[in-house]
Amino acid sequence: MRRLVLLVPILIGISFLVFGALYLVPGDAIDSLLAETGGSAADIARLRREFGLDRPFLEQYATFVSRAVRGDFGRSLRLRIPVTDALREQMPATLELTLAALVVSIALGLSLGIVAAIKSGSWIDTLTMMVSLVGVSMPIFWSGLLLIFLFSLRLGWLPAAGTGGLAPLVLPAFTLGLSGAAIIARVTRSSLLEVLGRDYVRTARAKGLAERVVVMQHALRNAMISVITIVGLQFGALLGGAVVVEVVFGRQGIGFLAAESIRMQDFPMVQGTVLVASLAFVIVNLLVDLSYGFFDPRIRYQ
C-alpha cells in the first residue's frame, strides 16, 4: 500500500522531467505542425498564441498539472483528440504485444536456459549460449525485417503488417520476444547452475530422486528469484522495444504513438504516453516483488 502511495511523487517527478525535456528541445509543436505545409511568421505567431505555447514554462506546466490531477490530460496538439481517448485506443494493442512477447521470451528463455544448464559444458550449452548472444546483440528492427522476409515474403505463412487477430501478432511477438528470451536464457542458465551446485540438490540426488524431479521441483524454484527479477526489468525493455516493433510491423500501440508525439513535440500526448508506460512499469515491478514470496516462502511482506 505504502508503495502505491509512493507512485504519486514518482509520477509527478516523471511528468516534470518530460515537460522540461520537451521544453528544452529546439523548436516547438507549431514548427512540427507546419513542417509539411509551411506558414508565414504571422501564422506561426498566431498558432503559438492560440495554443498557449507563448506562455512562460512554469505557467504552462502549472496549467498542465492543474488539469491532469482532475484526470484531464487535454487534447493532442496534432490530432486534436483527447489524450485519454488516444491512450485507450492504443493501449490494448501494446499490452497484447508485450504480453505475447513476454510469453515468448519466458517460454523460450526458460527452456533454453534449463537445457543449457543441464547439459552445461557440452556442445548444446555452447550452441544455446551462442544463439542467445546473437539474440541479445541483434537490433530489433533487423530481426523484424529478417522474419518478415522469411515468413511473409518467402514462405507466405504470416502477414507482414497489421493489428487484430492472432496471425499478425505472431511475427511481432517473436521479434520482440527473442531479445528477451536470450537474456532470460542466460540468467536461467547461470542461476540454475549455481543452485545445482548446492548441498540440498546433492542430497535430493542422493535420495535417488529422478533427475527431472531434482531439476524441475527442487532447483528451478530457487533459481526463479533472479529470473523473475529479470522478467520484471524485461517488461520495461519490451515496452521500449514495442516502439520499434510497432513501426516495423505497422502495428497499433502507444509505443508508436509516443515516438510520433515526441517527434512532433506534441507535449500533452507525450506526457500521457510516458505516464501510462511508467505506471505499467512500476506496477509490473510491484507484482514481481510480490511474487518473490511465492517462490521463496522466507520472504514475507508486512
Added chain:
Amino acid sequence: MMQRLRGVLSRPFDVLAALGLAVGLAAGLAGAAPSGPTPGGSISYATNREPDMLDVNVGSSRYDRWVTAQIYDQLLAMDRSGKISGWLAESWEVSPDRRVYTFKLRRGVEFHDGTPFNAAAVKANFDRIVAPETKSTSAIGLMGVYDRTEVVDPYTVRVRFKAPHPGFLANLTDVTLGIQSPTAMQKFGADYVRNPVGTGPFMFKEWQRRNRIVLVKNPKYNWGPAWAKHKGAAYLDEVVFRIIPEDGSRVAALESGQIDAIGRVPPQNAAVMRVDRRWNVVNSVLPGTGVILVVNGRRPPTNDPAMRRALEHVMNVDEASRIAYFSQWFPHRGSVLSSPNPYFVNLSKTFPPSVQRAEQILEEAGWRRGPDGIRVKGGVRAELVYIGFPSPETTRTMEWMGANLRQIGVDLRIRELETGAIHRARQQGEHNLAHLTFIFLDPGFLRTLFHSENSGGGWNFYHEKDAQIDQWLEQGETEPDPAKRAQIYANAQKRLLEQGYVIPVVYQHQISAHKAAITDLIMYPVLGEYPYFYDAYVRR
C-alpha cells in the same frame, strides 16, 4: 513480349510527365483486353503515415488528404491542364479587383448525413476556418485576407476579402478547402476531427487508429468532377486505408498479397516494379516547389555571390535524378516551381552543369586552394553546412554533391536532424544549404518561402533581404491581371535562380503501385499526391 512493350512505353512516359501530366504507366495500357468497369469489390491501400485527422478546416498533414479527398468535394475542380471548372459550384463571378467572388451552387447535392448542400453550408465552413478557436493550421493559409461570406440566396454565395486574393479560385480546387457538413460540425464539435461528413463519393465508416480507415460507397453520389471518367456512384463498395510506415514492410505487404495497392513507393523499388507485370506503377509529379536546395545568402561562404554561382554550376539535375532517385523522380528544369504548375518557367539553360566553370568562377573570385585542397578567401574556408531531414534520397543527393564539391575545393558537411531541431537551426541560419519541398497550387505561397518578413521566424531559409524579390512577391499575391501576375512570378523565380538562392534538384513525385487488376485508380489532378478512388474498379 510484354516486357519489351513496357520498355518502349517508358519513353513516352518520361516525355508526358515532363509536360506536366501525371501519367499512369498502366500495365493496363499494354495489358489484357479491356473488360468494362464492374461495380463492387474493395481495395486496400497502404500509405506510410496515418492521417492526423479528417477535418480539412483544421488539419495540416499531407497524409490527411489521402482520405479526405475521397470524402469531400470542392467548390471547383482543376484538370490536368490546369483549367478550372465547376464542381459543387456551377459557375462563378469575380470582381475586377479580385476581392469579391460570387458562386452559383449546384442543386440537389446532399451530405452523407442527409444535410442539404447550400450557401449556408459554404459559409459555415469558411467562417469556421478563420475562427480563432478552430486553430486552423493549413486551410486558413488558403483564405487570404478573408472578410466574410454572404448568403445571397440558398444557392448563391458571395465571399469577400479585405485585400485582392487572385489565388482563391485555384485554392478552391484544393482538398483543404473541401466542404464539410455544417450539421455534423455542430453536432460533434471538437470531435468532428474523427467524424467526417462530406458530399464525396465515399463515406466515412470507421477509423481504428494505427490500423485501418474504412470508407464505403456513397450510393447517392451523382456530382463527380468534370474530369472524371464516369457519372453516378463510385464502382467500389469499399476502400480500406492501411498504415505501414516502414518502406520495406509496405512493399512486402503488397508483394505478399496482403495489400492491394501502396503509396510512397521508394524510387529504387519503383524502378524494379515498373517492369513487373504484376503491378501498375503510377508515377505523378506534384505541383509546388519540387525538391530544391535553398542557399543561405547571409552565412559565409555562401554570402559570396561567386560561391553561390559556382554551386549552381556544380548541380547537375540529370545526374542527381539518376543517382539519387533512380531516374524515377525527374530533373528539375525550373528554379522553384515544378512543371505541372501553370507558373512554371524553364530556366534549365541558366547554369549549365560544369565543374570546370564552377572552378573558374571561384578562382576568379579569389578563392584559393589551401594546403588541404579546400579553398580559402580572406580567412574563410570554403566549408558548407547542409541541414535537412534524413531521407535516403536527399542523403544520396548530398553525398553525390559533396563528392563533386570536393573536386572544386569546397567541403560539404551533412547534418541530418529531427524535425523541430532542423527547423530551429535553419531559422537561425546555421546552414549554407537547406533542402526544401512544398506542395501547393497557387504561387502566392512563394511569399512564405522567399519574402524577407519570413526570415528568422518562418520558412524563408535564404535569409538575405532582397528588396526586389520582396516587392514582386507582395505584388504577385494581389495582382488581379493573370498575365501580369504570371510575369511577376516568372521574374521572381528567375532572380532567385540567378542570384543563386535556389538550386533546383528534381520534381517531387508520388509513386503508387497497384495490383494489375486495379484499373483507373488515378492520382488526384493536379495536386497528384493521393489516389482518387471514384473511377477505380477491380478487373475480373
